[in-house]
Amino acid sequence: MANRQQPTSMPIHKYGQYEQVDIPDRTWPNNRITVAPRWLSTDLRDGNQSLIDPMSPERKRRMFDQLVKMGYKEIEVGFPASGQTDFDFVRSIIEEPGVIPDDVTISVLTQAREDLIERTVESLKGAKRATVHLYNATAPVFRRVVFRGSKDDIKQIAVDGTRLVMEYAEKLLGPETEFGYQYSPEIFTDTELDFALEVCEAVMDVWQPGPGREIILNLPATVERSTPSTHADRFEWMGRNISRREHVCISIHPHNDRGTAVAAAELALMAGADRVEGCLFGQGERTGNVDLVTLGMNLFSQGVDPQIDFSDIDEIRRVWEYCNQMEVHPRHPYVGDLVYTSFSGSHQDAIKKGFDAMEASAKEQGRTVDDIEWAVPYLPIDPKDVGRSYEAVIRVNSQSGKGGIAYVLKNDHKLDLPRRMQIEFSKLIQAKTDAEGGEVTGSDIWAVFQDEYLPNPDNPWGRIQVRNNQSTTDKDGVDTLTVEAEVDGAETTLVGTGNGPISAFFHALQGIGIDARLLDYQEHTMSEGASAQAASYIEVAIEDKVLWGIGIDANTTRASLKAVVSAVNRAAR
Numbered sequence: 001m002a003n004r005q006q007p008t009s010m011p012i013h014k015y016g017q018y019e020q021v022d023i024p025d026r027t028w029p030n031n032r033i034t035v036a037p038r039w040l041s042t043d044l045r046d047g048n049q050s051l052i053d054p055m056s057p058e059r060k061r062r063m064f065d066q067l068v069k070m071g072y073k074e075i076e077v078g079f080p081a082s083g084q085t086d087f088d089f090v091r092s093i094i095e096e097p098g099v100i101p102d103d104v105t106i107s108v109l110t111q112a113r114e115d116l117i118e119r120t121v122e123s124l125k126g127a128k129r130a131t132v133h134l135y136n137a138t139a140p141v142f143r144r145v146v147f148r149g150s151k152d153d154i155k156q157i158a159v160d161g162t163r164l165v166m167e168y169a170e171k172l173l174g175p176e177t178e179f180g181y182q183y184s185p186e187i188f189t190d191t192e193l194d195f196a197l198e199v200c201e202a203v204m205d206v207w208q209p210g211p212g213r214e215i216i217l218n219l220p221a222t223v224e225r226s227t228p229s230t231h232a233d234r235f236e237w238m239g240r241n242i243s244r245r246e247h248v249c250i251s252i253h254p255h256n257d258r259g260t261a262v263a264a265a266e267l268a269l270m271a272g273a274d275r276v277e278g279c280l281f282g283q284g285e286r287t288g289n290v291d292l293v294t295l296g297m298n299l300f301s302q303g304v305d306p307q308i309d310f311s312d313i314d315e316i317r318r319v320w321e322y323c324n325q326m327e328v329h330p331r332h333p334y335v336g337d338l339v340y341t342s343f344s345g346s347h348q349d350a351i352k353k354g355f356d357a358m359e360a361s362a363k364e365q366g367r368t369v370d371d372i373e374w375a376v377p378y379l380p381i382d383p384k385d386v387g388r389s390y391e392a393v394i395r396v397n398s399q400s401g402k403g404g405i406a407y408v409l410k411n412d413h414k415l416d417l418p419r420r421m422q423i424e425f426s427k428l429i430q431a432k433t434d435a436e437g438g439e440v441t442g443s444d445i446w447a448v449f450q451d452e453y454l455p456n457p458d459n460p461w462g463r464i465q466v467r468n469n470q471s472t473t474d475k476d477g478v479d480t481l482t483v484e485a486e487v488d489g490a491e492t493t494l495v496g497t498g499n500g501p502i503s504a505f506f507h508a509l510q511g512i513g514i515d516a517r518l519l520d521y522q523e524h525t526m527s528e529g530a531s532a533q534a535a536s537y538i539e540v541a542i543e544d545k546v547l548w549g550i551g552i553d554a555n556t557t558r559a560s561l562k563a564v565v566s567a568v569n570r571a572a573r
């Protein structure tokens, strides 16, 4: 097959290929994620440090409370040595009783500098569960450009930093604090694997992880540069080679520079990582941290409990938007305004059929739709599970088809139009979208439908308006129908006979010169109970026209007579 793409003049010579990992016997591709990992939200640190206007204490607190409410048990609450605001925030949540639940660990980040470490540890006084997170860059370009030191110098920064954290924790924190430690070799994904391992081992030699004394080794993709598969290879390699594995929590911290942070996180979990650090809706430096909502919801959509509550996703979004002073993109997975919406006809058709099939299948199994496996085309999850309604699932514009329009009528008005009537009505809506462009709302569709098929009390039109009717059946089963109606503006009594009320009505209409023939008839109830309404749909041939009418009434005979009138009036419109 020919590829007609042409070379560009883009400066590709400036970029090299990312180094692969030599691990031909990799096992991660065969693994599945069957349980949720440990999560850490770094919204209040990595997220916050990337904002044009970092969160005020009040906004930080709103975000903290939201994260707790959602179920996060590890929350990085700031960089207390960065300034008074972050320091005071950490103090405030520790000092105010009941703000940090007993099972939530807060963590704080620091560089490996003594003054910063002291201040950082000091901020944690009195906390029940607290972790200091220390980082230093280990990647070659940082060694050369930022620290201007050898590998040993850089390893020494990590070792000294770890020792200082331990010393200050010993000095400043009381026994009430369950103290933990986390170390990150910055841009792990750009650091030579054997050197990253060497630094982590040196840090562990100081911390001495063992039973009841874990260490978190957080291996960040500070800047995402590789494919998710190479990211996973690096994690499989670290998992195989790290010592004291059972006491090490291997954590991932993907950023999204290539737009593949979610995939990178998932493959790293398959490769054995235990814990994920990220931010809600992918907040964070540059293109952001990995999106914890997408990751959690991806698990949910596979039948794995994320152990985080996303059931009111719009509330989570509102709090997030308030705290970050940013908006979530309308296409953002699981939460954007448009992500459960289809405009295009074939999608709408499949969705409508999917909902109908779900209902039928639930009925067949004697269960409710909520208890059977979700299988609606184009909807990876049931929008209801995150607190969305079905209203936005189908929206109509010039790209839409009959299925979508029929869905709106069924969903909003309980009218289940027969297929050929759907085709007829969709042409009316298409004419409107072609003429006016843009979206046609549910109420626009209903207005067109009412005007076309149902007597519109605000703007009545048509030759016939039925007032009331009576019918009798003789011993041979022949129905005689009497209808009081307004015909062409005059009160008229129509009488006809037939083998049922509809054929009797057709007979009566012949008396005023209307020759109509029944082609199809369908009806359904619109609700349950004594006051239930029925909808009747009638397809008739009148002269050279074939068209549909609809009647809605609590009495099915009246509903069908109204449907005939609807069609007859339309024929003369």
Ligand SMILES: CC(=O)SCCNC(=O)CCNC(=O)[C@H](O)C(C)(C)COP(=O)(O)OP(=O)(O)OC[C@H]1O[C@@H](n2cnc3c(N)ncnc32)[C@H](O)[C@@H]1OP(=O)(O)O
Binding pocket: 046, 049, 079, 081, 082, 083, 110, 111, 112, 113, 116, 135, 136, 137, 146, 147, 157, 186, 222, 285
């Ligand atoms: C990938 C990440 O997201 S890392 C997290 C980054 N987050 C932040 O930086 C937010 C909070 N930081 C801050 O507010 C400030 O950086 C502060 C207050 C902590 C420190 O500010 P300053 O003292 O002015 O220093 P600055 O940030 O410019 O630090 C640069 C110095 O620290 C050194 N340094 C940087 N990172 C580290 C580290 N992890 N460990 C040890 N030293 C480090 C640099 O080499 C440089 O040293 P030099 O001055 O001798 O050249």
Ligand SMILES: CC(C)C(=O)C(=O)O
Binding pocket: 046, 109, 135, 184, 186, 187, 218, 220, 221, 222, 223, 253, 255
């Ligand atoms: C501090 C570290 C973990 C970080 O945020 C990063 O490397 O992206």
Ligand SMILES: [Mg+2]
Binding pocket: 046, 220, 222, 253, 255, 285, 289
């Ligand atoms: Mg980061």
